Amino acid sequence: xxxxxxxxxxxxxxxxxxxxxxxxxxxxxxxxxxxxxxxxxxxxxxxxxxxxxxxxxxxxxxxxxxxxxxxxxxxxxxxxxxxxxxxxxxxxxxxxxxxxxxxxxxxxxxxxxxxxxxxxxxxxxx
Amino acid sequence: xxxxxxxxxxxxxxxxxxxxxxxxxxxxxxxxxxxxxxxxxxxxxxxxxxxxxxxxxxxxxxxxxxxxxxxxxxxxxxxxxxxxxxxxxxxxxxxxxxxxxxxxxxxxxxxxxxxxxxxxxxxxxx
Amino acid sequence: xxxxxxxxxxxxxxxxxxxxxxxxxxxxxxxxxxxxxxxxxxxxxxxxxxxxxxxxxxxxxxxxxxxxxxxxxxxxxxxxxxxxxxxxxxxxxxxxxxxxxxxxxxxxxxxxxxxxxxxxxxxxxx
Amino acid sequence: xxxxxxxxxxxxxxxxxxxxxxxxxxxxxxxxxxxxxxxxxxxxxxxxxxxxxxxxxxxxxxxxxxxxxxxxxxxxxxxxxxxxxxxxxxxxxxxxxxxxxxxxxxxxxxxxxxxxxxxxxxxxxx
Amino acid sequence: xxxxxxxxxxxxxxxxxxxxxxxxxxxxxxxxxxxxxxxxxxxxxxxxxxxxxxxxxxxxxxxxxxxxxxxxxxxxxxxxxxxxxxxxxxxxxxxxxxxxxxxxxxxxxxxxxxxxxxxxxxxxxx
Amino acid sequence: xxxxxxxxxxxxxxxxxxxxxxxxxxxxxxxxxxxxxxxxxxxxxxxxxxxxxxxxxxxxxxxxxxxxxxxxxxxxxxxxxxxxxxxxxxxxxxxxxxxxxxxxxxxxxxxxxxxxxxxxxxxxxx
Numbered sequence: 001x002x003x004x005x006x007x008x009x010x011x012x013x014x015x016x017x018x019x020x021x022x023x024x025x026x027x028x029x030x031x032x033x034x035x036x037x038x039x040x041x042x043x044x045x046x047x048x049x050x051x052x053x054x055x056x057x058x059x060x061x062x063x064x065x066x067x068x069x070x071x072x073x074x075x076x077x078x079x080x081x082x083x084x085x086x087x088x089x090x091x092x093x094x095x096x097x098x099x100x101x102x103x104x105x106x107x108x109x110x111x112x113x114x115x116x117x118x119x120x121x122x123x124x125x126x
Numbered sequence: 127x128x129x130x131x132x133x134x135x136x137x138x139x140x141x142x143x144x145x146x147x148x149x150x151x152x153x154x155x156x157x158x159x160x161x162x163x164x165x166x167x168x169x170x171x172x173x174x175x176x177x178x179x180x181x182x183x184x185x186x187x188x189x190x191x192x193x194x195x196x197x198x199x200x201x202x203x204x205x206x207x208x209x210x211x212x213x214x215x216x217x218x219x220x221x222x223x224x225x226x227x228x229x230x231x232x233x234x235x236x237x238x239x240x241x242x243x244x245x246x247x248x249x250x251x252x
Numbered sequence: 253x254x255x256x257x258x259x260x261x262x263x264x265x266x267x268x269x270x271x272x273x274x275x276x277x278x279x280x281x282x283x284x285x286x287x288x289x290x291x292x293x294x295x296x297x298x299x300x301x302x303x304x305x306x307x308x309x310x311x312x313x314x315x316x317x318x319x320x321x322x323x324x325x326x327x328x329x330x331x332x333x334x335x336x337x338x339x340x341x342x343x344x345x346x347x348x349x350x351x352x353x354x355x356x357x358x359x360x361x362x363x364x365x366x367x368x369x370x371x372x373x374x375x376x377x378x
Numbered sequence: 379x380x381x382x383x384x385x386x387x388x389x390x391x392x393x394x395x396x397x398x399x400x401x402x403x404x405x406x407x408x409x410x411x412x413x414x415x416x417x418x419x420x421x422x423x424x425x426x427x428x429x430x431x432x433x434x435x436x437x438x439x440x441x442x443x444x445x446x447x448x449x450x451x452x453x454x455x456x457x458x459x460x461x462x463x464x465x466x467x468x469x470x471x472x473x474x475x476x477x478x479x480x481x482x483x484x485x486x487x488x489x490x491x492x493x494x495x496x497x498x499x500x501x502x503x504x
Numbered sequence: 505x506x507x508x509x510x511x512x513x514x515x516x517x518x519x520x521x522x523x524x525x526x527x528x529x530x531x532x533x534x535x536x537x538x539x540x541x542x543x544x545x546x547x548x549x550x551x552x553x554x555x556x557x558x559x560x561x562x563x564x565x566x567x568x569x570x571x572x573x574x575x576x577x578x579x580x581x582x583x584x585x586x587x588x589x590x591x592x593x594x595x596x597x598x599x600x601x602x603x604x605x606x607x608x609x610x611x612x613x614x615x616x617x618x619x620x621x622x623x624x625x626x627x628x629x630x
Numbered sequence: 631x632x633x634x635x636x637x638x639x640x641x642x643x644x645x646x647x648x649x650x651x652x653x654x655x656x657x658x659x660x661x662x663x664x665x666x667x668x669x670x671x672x673x674x675x676x677x678x679x680x681x682x683x684x685x686x687x688x689x690x691x692x693x694x695x696x697x698x699x700x701x702x703x704x705x706x707x708x709x710x711x712x713x714x715x716x717x718x719x720x721x722x723x724x725x726x727x728x729x730x731x732x733x734x735x736x737x738x739x740x741x742x743x744x745x746x747x748x749x750x751x752x753x754x755x756x
Contacts (some may be wrong), residue, residue: 002434024193024488030504031495032472034302039484042294051287052221054190060183062221064190065229066485070701074492075229075485094662095178102169103201105609106669107696107705110228110654114704117661126660150614154629157621158598160680165610168672174665192611196323199573199620201611202415220284232291233318235260238277240326243283250281295480304473309438315476316442317481322575327481346536347430348439354421355443355453357735358543359570359579362528366578369535378534381722394658404738409747410724412554417736420546428538452744453737459656520687547732556725561690569692569733579733599682600691606673607695607705 006037009045016048016055016082024078059083065084067112068104076115081123090116092124132163135171138231142174142181145177150204185209193238194230202241207249216251217244258289261297268300268307268334276330315348319364320356328367330366333375342377344367384415387423394426394433394460402456437461441474445490446482454493458499468494468503510541513549520552520559520586528582563587567600570618572608580619585627594620594629636667639675642736644646646678646685646712689713693726697742698734705747711753720755 013021028075048058063078066072083093097112120126130147139147151162174184191200209219224237246252267272278287300310308365314331335345349364372378391399403414426436440457445452461471473492498504514523529540554560566583570576578607587597601616643651655666678688692709695705696702715733725741 004390009704027495027732028488028491029487030430031498032476032491034478035472035484035487037492038294038298038476040227042290043484044300046294046715047225047228047292050221053225057186057227059185060186061190061225062206064187065194066224067231068194069448069485070699072229072485073487082138083146094665095176097663098164098173098176098668099179099184099187100191101609101665101668102165102173103188103198103609103611104195104607105607106665106701107607107702109665110705111701112203113658113662113665117657120661143559146615153621154614154617157624158617159600161598161602161605161610162313164337164602164605164672164676168668168676171608172668172672175531195574196321197615200411202612220287223286224290226482227287229483229485231479231481232287232295233321233324235287236327237323239280239284239287243279248281248558256420293481299480300478301646302473302476306471306479307619308476309435312438313442315479315482317446318440320443320446321482322573324481331580343430346539350425350428350542351431351436351445352438353539353542353735354417354425355440355450355735355737356447357731358539358547359573359576359733361539362579363575365532365536365539367461369485369531372535405747406743409750410728410743411741413728413731413736413743416546416550417729420542421736423544424546434509436752447695447700447737449741450737472663528753531684543732550635551728551732554725556721557729561687562729565694565729566733568691569698569730572695572698573734574635576733595682599680601681602677603683603688603691604695606677607692607702629706 003022005041005045008049009022009040009043010087012048013040015080016044016059016086018081019086020078020081046096055086056083056088059086060096063112067097067100067108070104070108070111073111073115077110077119080116080119084119085126086122090120108114131167131171133171134175135166135169138170138174139166142170142185142212144205144211146204146207147230158195167186181212182209182214185214186222189219189238193223193226193234196230196234196237199237199241202238202247206245208240210245210249210251215248257293257297257316258280259297261292261295264296264300265292268338269330272330272333292342295342299366300360305316307338308335308340311338311340313363316352319349319352319360322356322360322363325363325367328364329371332368332371336371336375342372345348384424385421386427387418387421390422391425394422394437395456396427396459396463400458401499411487412503422500429448431457431502437464438474442478442499443488445475445478448482448486448489451493454490455497458489458494458497462497462501462503468498474504509549510551511543512553513544513547516548516552517544520548520563520590521582522585522589524582525544547556557615559590560587560592561593563590564600567597567616569602571601571604574608574615577615577619580616583612584620584623588623588627588629594624635671635675637675638679639670639673642674642678644669644687646674646716647708648711648715650708650711651663685716686713686718689716689725691719693742694722694730696731697738700734700738700741703741703745706742707749709745710749714755716750726750734744 068075078090097109154162197200223235280288318328349361412483473485532540601613658666727739
């Protein structure tokens, strides 16, 4: 049922991104509500729920992907929070971006680390 | 000492990429030998050896990064082999690329999965 | 119902991409069958079926997107065929890529036009 | 004549981008005036004037291209206005970005939609 | 005059790229002849002829740009030949790509160096 | 010795980027100090010190690379200052970005020129 994909996705979104993820969905209400629906149903309902990898591994992959393509500061903010929420430490998050240096160079890494610094400060981790 | 970065990097390169990694380094001998040296010393000597993440986590991040930027078929081939070498299963490798779909779309994922299919066949995993 | 998203997507995939699209799905069977399912259900079932734009407009957008990100030769092949299938002419397809020049430069355009040339020859349009 | 490419381009620029396009050109006066001249002569004079596609189709392609490469918020702002100016509706503009999801993922789409939301608010469309 | 931009561009194209550049233009004849015209008039006629930088500096910039965006093997082939034609040495060309490592990582550099290796062999430089 | 790579890199960083480079390194102290160390040792110690190209050529390549990949405004700011520091003129810097137009299109160039405009104003060059 359509309903259960949405419900499963919303549960997973809340588990990973908490309030920050919900804000993204809310901000789409008046312009492209179906975009929010697709994020919940497809990204979180269809993909994040699959058993092959756990949530910590999925956030490792997500942070690497977002840092590598660049121009994703807003999404990095959501998923750096998400990574912390599922138990990845601040030190590990910085290390994810350091591991990307050989593949994407310093600028993408510096940009991602700058977002991490903001999030870590907000959460009083540094 | 300069020597030990190279030695540590070479050991790590062999642990991860085995013969395939060595072939990349050899192929650079007559055109840009220092490029091979930098890969060994910096990527493998300085970064892969850091204790904050283990090799399986580093290969998860690397495959996600390579798939996300695109145009990296040769490097994906090396690191899909590397991921298998450090104990990531074929099923998990496919799942890494599936986890990237929401962030980079289907084409980058399809291209990475096509390389994985070749490697898995070579290694008689499918 | 889950079934109807798949059925609607498969119908749309066949309408747009014909046999070529089916070959992509088949080629994923032994390595990542769910990836093919997601392409059908999400890309073709959820998105291509929406009434806000017609199929010709959607293929215009798709060709522009694929040409712009680069490294998508296989996907361009499928969608150049798809664009012809839904009634976009060969001349219009070349023009889509020309319209991208100011935004992505000549290399991305040249690469896309090279794929178009192959497809047009196969279909005896040039 | 050189003059007529510039004149034709300026006319087309005004038709599409109105005052916003002019502001881009003005802002280049003291640093790289020829860059503004090239945008007018080449992008708008040589390409936008071609008969193979109409202005609405060209803006569809442009918005797709800009959203797909990312890091183009300023250019999206100009061309979302341009798309509205040539008769594409707000709903269609959101749908252009939704059509890009399968090819470039959610972050590029979310970033483009965020710019659209600002423009739509400025023009009191939402 | 339109004629003189084309003539100036063609002269510059021949100076830089020689026969290889001409082959690119010829290959566009039956599919998108105006694309070849734009490369000659705009890229080579309008830009390469400007006095602010010399041809060697322009090829340095071009090789760096092509290597950095990736997926430009065909264009790199043309411009590595072009760089050699205007007096940049094989050693300097490899070094251009090495200088890009900190900004774009190893994969983009390795891909560019692989094209350079082919060109250098064809021209019996290694 | 490890020390001398760091010392050589720091000297080169100061020569190129002056205070601005130092600020980048300082800003990493509390979140990823080794990232700053790698920039100094690897980028500036290992690469910028190589004799095959001079500093002016290296900054030409760097500005082209940063402009081409996009989303690198902070790094462009550092290296536009760096380019001026090693003797490249404001006019030449604008021209580097203009030379990139055929390869990456207008948006990447416009974004780079916008950063250049800010830096040139700060240094009272325009």
